[in-house]
Amino acid sequence: MEQERQSDPLLAVEGVAVQRGGRPLLEGLNFLVGRGEVFSFVGMSGCGKSTLLRILLGMDRPAAGTVRLCGEDPAELLRKGGIAVPRTYGVLFQEGALWTSMTLLENVSLPIRSYAGLCEEDAADLAAFKLALVGLAGFENFYPNQISGGMARRAAIARAMALDPPLLFFDEPSTGLDPVTSRQLDELILQLRTCYGTAVVLVTHDLNSIRRVSDRVAFLDEESHSLLQIAPPEEIANQSPHRVVRDFFSVRSEPVTEGRRKMAKEST
């Protein structure tokens, strides 16, 4: 896997620096994401995860360094537009970001109609198939405001994989979802990976989700402005040499009662 990742990475990040409004957030980022891999970013709020994601998608340029998506500069890819973009990657934005004036079927079929060269009917069939894959068969004619948050994420996943890209980016997919729906979403991610061999880059705060789906986890540290560690989820959670990483994972996973006891102890 490592060898394949090195020789043929889907996403290659070299020496990337991330800034927000001229303020440095992250520096010297280097990592590769291989085919079929689920790679997650974690870090404190405000450490630059979402800004980094925008850079990986080509929506912003890095302050330094290079990003390559399937060997192409993503910013250049977006500038040119066209089918190359959805053929390279798909994105699940926070809360789905479905087009609210369109039905779920129209949401999924728009990229298909735009690029796949299919007639209206075939495009609709393909979109319905994608919706069925994510468990939304029968909801084709619903509008985004008529379905739940979990269903909206599923529909957005169907739209993101409309043209079967080899790489999917998920920005906080489980935010605002209950644990059961969140688990179902994770299972869906794993199924898609198995069926299509799709690589997934996940930006999330949900540590349970990371443990369930990730092959490797990258920890972004706001204090040192760096990528502190990349490791499999169990290793990074339990054996990290960095205290901030251990604290992050232990705080997030400790039981509620333990958290309350700790706060009560601190306040006395």
Place this chain on the structure above:
Amino acid sequence: MWGSSESAPRVRLEGEGEGWRIVLEGDWRSGPLPSAREVLREWEDAPPSGAVAVEIFVKSWDSRLAAFLLRMREILAEMGVPLAFSRLPAGLGRLLALAGKNKKGEGKEIASDSAQHSASAASVLREWLSFVGELALGILHFLRKRMALGDFGTTLRQCGIESLPTVALVSFLTGTILGFIGAVQLAVFGAAIYVADLVAVAMAREMAPLMTAIVLTGRTGAAFSATLGSMRTGGEIDVLTTFGISPVPFLAVPRILALGLMAPLLCVFSVFVGIAGGMVVVLPMFHISAAQYINRTVSAVGVSAFCFGIGKSTIFALLIGTIACHSGMCCERSAAGVGRATTRAVVCSITALVVADAVCTVLANRLHI
């Protein structure tokens, strides 16, 4: 000493030589609070030579006391005098420690960030030029039928049929106002019949295009801006980009073209309704027959005046559409940003309409249209 009443918050500055003290007493939950700077003014000329201790004997307090103490510590630090807290009520010490934990200056950094984000005139101009360029290319693609119709049909309905009642009401009333004012003035000279000319020319050349444009600004322009602003805030425009679909041709072009198509039609409708409005006022006032009124109207409004109004209406529609779409697509990513974008769209559109109207009138005058 600040504060005199027993129940009001009181501050006493004490000490000379080695022992400097600030004593706080009274009820710090109610009544007007002292300003820390005002209290410390008496030490401004001769600051304490050593550390100052704060002693608190207050009956009750809230967060304002904590804020007051922190402010006092800041002012004394400016004078080079350290402040030590003693005898703090339960909870107040923890509150001060918690407030002290948060790094000073972080907010300023963020504020300076937002200042950097605020667009300069040059960047606004660049943004506008890029938008107009994309728009021009989008229109070309649209005309070559190489692009999806997007919201063209919906927008046609929204700014066409759905605007009819408002345009009808506004135009009718404009016609009646013009008719009434004209009738009163022209009747003095015994030229009441020329009210028909006045209403017809004013409606065809000026009022119909302008009133239609104002209705479209408030109805459709604001809706464009709010819709596109919400789409930007909700990430829907970003999604389009990640599908390789340029948002300007996809979202703005159908809207602007639909508006450009419907506005002249609404203008024609407005002219007729306005003339009818004038007629409703004038006929009963001066006992003129409808046939006479219509004859005068037809002879007063030439084809060129009619076309001039329609042309102006198209220009106004393109202006409204462009300004509203630009405003929505470039709005800040927040609910307040959408509100600001909508306000900006309406204000800029109406200003642009008046300016464009003035330019058109001067040009028409020069070209003898």
